[in-house]
Amino acid sequence: xxxxxxxxxxxxxxxxxxxxxxxxxxxxxxxxxxxxxxxxxxxxxxxxxxxxxxxxxxxxxxxxxxxxxxxxxxxxxxxxxxxxxxxxxxxxxxxxxxxxxxxxxxxxxxxxxxxxxxxxxxxxx
Amino acid sequence: xxxxxxxxxxxxxxxxxxxxxxxxxxxxxxxxxxxxxxxxxxxxxxxxxxxxxxxxxxxxxxxxxxxxxxxxxxxxxxxxxxxxxxxxxxxxxxxxxxxxxxxxxxx
Numbered sequence: 001x002x003x004x005x006x007x008x009x010x011x012x013x014x015x016x017x018x019x020x021x022x023x024x025x026x027x028x029x030x031x032x033x034x035x036x037x038x039x040x041x042x043x044x045x046x047x048x049x050x051x052x053x054x055x056x057x058x059x060x061x062x063x064x065x066x067x068x069x070x071x072x073x074x075x076x077x078x079x080x081x082x083x084x085x086x087x088x089x090x091x092x093x094x095x096x097x098x099x100x101x102x103x104x105x106x107x108x109x110x111x112x113x114x115x116x117x118x119x120x121x122x123x124x125x
Numbered sequence: 126x127x128x129x130x131x132x133x134x135x136x137x138x139x140x141x142x143x144x145x146x147x148x149x150x151x152x153x154x155x156x157x158x159x160x161x162x163x164x165x166x167x168x169x170x171x172x173x174x175x176x177x178x179x180x181x182x183x184x185x186x187x188x189x190x191x192x193x194x195x196x197x198x199x200x201x202x203x204x205x206x207x208x209x210x211x212x213x214x215x216x217x218x219x220x221x222x223x224x225x226x227x228x229x230x231x232x
Contacts, residue, residue: 111174
């Protein structure tokens with residue numbers, strides 16, 4: 001079945017780095033864009049950006065360029081989110097989500113149809 | 126950036142109730158509007174895309190409507206498994222912003 005499997009929870013100290021993985025299965029990895037979404041404790045969903053899994057080209061939402069890096073390894077159908085110089089405010093659940101497309105001539109509609117279970121990153125001294 | 130608002134922020138309802146949640150965009154987004162359901166400790170789940178198209182496997186008691194700036198998610202007869210938080214999200218322009226969420230809890 002189609003699924004995204006994310007890596008486990010991380011506890012990091014301020015200033016450290018973390019790399020979260022998102023492994024796809026059940027579909028052709030490079031046919032779909034992969035989104036990253038953040039959810040701080042008790043808060044709503046925040047779109048961080050996406051990565052074209054075919055070209056490896058990332059797009060970052062404002063506030064996520066710089067310390068946040070999206071990458072892919074197509075040989076293992078896996079996307080990565082790396083966060084450097086971690087701060088306490090980076091404490092959150094990070095989700096990867098596949099970008100589905102509904103082709104409705106003349107327009108296409110985009111949505112996040114398959115989600116990973118989330119990776120909790122806790123930043124604390 | 127397009128701002129999304131939702132109302133109410135929370136509501137209390139009983140099983141069998143008809144529930145309506147409203148989402149408003151700060152500018153016209155045509156019908157590039159998605160709805161997600163999230164239960165505590167779980168990933169969001171896609172319910173509705175393109176404002177009114179039901180995602181495969183989602184019960185028909187969920188429906189969406191609207192176009193332009195104003196959208197509605199309706200649950201025709203609330204079931205026990207529907208108590209959750211609901212988010213709208215625009216897919217018209219990046220950044221693909223979410224609404225703040227509407228929590229539906231037990232009355």
